[in-house]
Amino acid sequence: MGKPAEETAAKKSDENYTSEFDWIQIRQKMEENIQDETFVGKFKRKFSENPLVPAGAFLTLGVLSYGLWNFRQGKSHMSQVMMRWRIAAQGFTVFALVGGMFVAANSATKQGVFMEPPAVK
The missing domain is CATH 1.20.5 (Single alpha-helices involved in coiled-coils or other helix-helix interfaces)
Structure with a gap:
């Protein structure tokens, strides 16, 4: 028994x-x-997978730089306007990042990349 x-x-x-x-x-x-991947190779791969994120980052950098340059020149009004645009550019970058993650997850699911957990007997 x-x-x-x-x-x-x-x-x-x-x-x-x-x-x-x-x-x-x-x-x-x-x-x-x-695979061993160089920094440049990884940047190119990531840029091709989701080109809006690096574009948004460079846009944010450009607006920030221009705003700081205006601040240094004493143009406080334009500096404030550029800082507001910087916030919008950062929002765009975050939106592109999250959107890219959803698109990548959706395509990976459709391709069957995610494995099913093994069945418990």
């Missing part, structure tokens, strides 16, 4: 042991796909 319970417990223990070490196989698969 106690034997089936012991067998069931041993079977569950073996299944848990196996599932606990599945991450090793996942990591090995991930390491096969890792």
Whole structure:
């Protein structure tokens, strides 16, 4: 009578042991796909994946620089206007970043990149 319970417990223990070490196989698969990437190569890849984020960052930098230059020249009104535009440019950059994440996640889901977790027996 106690034997089936012991067998069931041993079977569950073996299944848990196996599932606990599945991450090793996942990591090995991930390491096969890792490529050494330079800073310039990574920038080009990221820019091609979501070109609005770097464009928004450069826009923010340009508006900030122009606003600081106006501040230094003593043009306080134009400096204030540029600081307001800087906030708008930062908002655009954040919106582009979040939008790009949703688009990438949606396309990855459609391509089946995300794996289903293993079924528990």
